[in-house]
Amino acid sequence: xxxxxxxxxxxxxxxxxxxxxxxxxxxxxxxxxxxxxxxxxxxxxxxxxxxxxxxxxxxxxxxxxxxxxxxxxxxxxxxxxxxxxxxxxxxxxxxxxxxxxxxxxxxxxxxxxxxxxxxxxxxxxxxxxxxxxxxxxxxxxxxxxxxxxxxxxxxxxxxxxxxxxxxxxxxxxxxxxxxxxxxxxxxxxxxxxxxxxxxxxxxxxxxxxxxxxxxxxxxxxxxxxxxxxxxxxxxxxxxxxxxxxxxxxxxxxxxxxxxxxxxxxxxxxxxxxxxxxxxxxxxxxxxxxxxxxxxxxxxxxxxxxxxxxxxxxxxxxxxxxxxxxxxxxxxxxxxxxxxxxxxxxxxxxxxxxxxxxxxxxxxxxxxxxxxxxxxxxxxxxxxxxxxxxxxxxxxxxxxxxxxxxxxxxxxxxxxxxxxxxxxxxxxxxxxxxxxxxxxxxxx
Numbered sequence: 001x002x003x004x005x006x007x008x009x010x011x012x013x014x015x016x017x018x019x020x021x022x023x024x025x026x027x028x029x030x031x032x033x034x035x036x037x038x039x040x041x042x043x044x045x046x047x048x049x050x051x052x053x054x055x056x057x058x059x060x061x062x063x064x065x066x067x068x069x070x071x072x073x074x075x076x077x078x079x080x081x082x083x084x085x086x087x088x089x090x091x092x093x094x095x096x097x098x099x100x101x102x103x104x105x106x107x108x109x110x111x112x113x114x115x116x117x118x119x120x121x122x123x124x125x126x127x128x129x130x131x132x133x134x135x136x137x138x139x140x141x142x143x144x145x146x147x148x149x150x151x152x153x154x155x156x157x158x159x160x161x162x163x164x165x166x167x168x169x170x171x172x173x174x175x176x177x178x179x180x181x182x183x184x185x186x187x188x189x190x191x192x193x194x195x196x197x198x199x200x201x202x203x204x205x206x207x208x209x210x211x212x213x214x215x216x217x218x219x220x221x222x223x224x225x226x227x228x229x230x231x232x233x234x235x236x237x238x239x240x241x242x243x244x245x246x247x248x249x250x251x252x253x254x255x256x257x258x259x260x261x262x263x264x265x266x267x268x269x270x271x272x273x274x275x276x277x278x279x280x281x282x283x284x285x286x287x288x289x290x291x292x293x294x295x296x297x298x299x300x301x302x303x304x305x306x307x308x309x310x311x312x313x314x315x316x317x318x319x320x321x322x323x324x325x326x327x328x329x330x331x332x333x334x335x336x337x338x339x340x341x342x343x344x345x346x347x348x349x350x351x352x353x354x355x356x357x358x359x360x361x362x363x364x365x366x367x368x369x370x371x372x373x374x375x376x377x378x379x380x381x382x383x384x385x386x387x388x389x390x391x392x393x394x395x396x397x398x399x400x401x402x403x404x405x406x407x408x409x410x411x412x413x414x415x416x417x418x419x420x421x422x423x424x425x426x427x428x429x430x431x432x433x434x435x436x437x438x439x440x441x442x443x
Contacts, residue, residue: 041320052369059290081373085380092384101158111151114144115186143374153339161332167211194362245360265300273303324390333389
């Protein structure tokens, strides 16, 4: 992780070479960049998206048939959101991410205002015991918490990106805590503890990558764990969820019911599943089969093999995201890549871990798979920003000629020893590249 943090802030560095009229020049460090899109990342996201459309149709068909006499109702809505999201992803990938610094504060303020509006009686829409939506007209709804994830990541990236030397001081730590706590507090008030945890984890990852010391990161992480535990035991229903997480059969008809049914679904799927559309748990047994529990339906119909494919796709997304962060041109781009990657992959892990009963029940969706317009569109916009961070003109490593190999009295100089910093990538002795893993401060 230390290597990652050192690489994130590469740029121009000055090296001083001692010798006859030593040369002091700029050496460009870093990995080669290309002008093309990260096609593997695009492929991973599109595969997840199309698998999600298939699973939404399978998991929601019976519900849509009962409600609208049309089993494809939710598929049509999700397809429309997917088309809109892909268009937004393309636009975001073409807009230079550096312009985000001009919209970071307004975007964050908009997210905070919308989160506050959700809590106003009569304005926010309540469903399932939580008030998380705003309704605009008969058919359009918005979940502000999804926008808040992206808004906070954009704000922190543009802010922390220019404050590397001050990371760890109270002038940075206190505002970081206050801004993050404001967003998280409004999300918790909905209530939506699962989304709040995802936001905190993404923010902490960005703060650590920005240059925070390990002890500072550990202190903030410990504080977060204490607050989450306090919130979990403060509400009776959350405490009961913790109890039934340890033993779902202690309350099989209420708090443990969903966990039991999700485990049944995974067990019924076996190695290769019952076939797409042939699952049984979605027929009234499994709560929220096309949103929170869609991974259980996938395990039922596509089996362990299908579940592993989803896991591998998210691992590939994580790999490509970290790779983009390592190759980013500046700290803002690197932090954007880290925040977006951590958000999407950690949220996916939590959703799948809930289905497998590895963590207590939380109501968060599986990115690109679960039904939901707000989460899908915002997630695709985030991928577009990630793609833009990975796009830049090809940069060639600039080399500096060595000083003369003879002293002033005519004696021959000894050749520089081979080793770190003495050779460029092609083994030439005529360049002094600054190694890309160097922890030397960069200006």
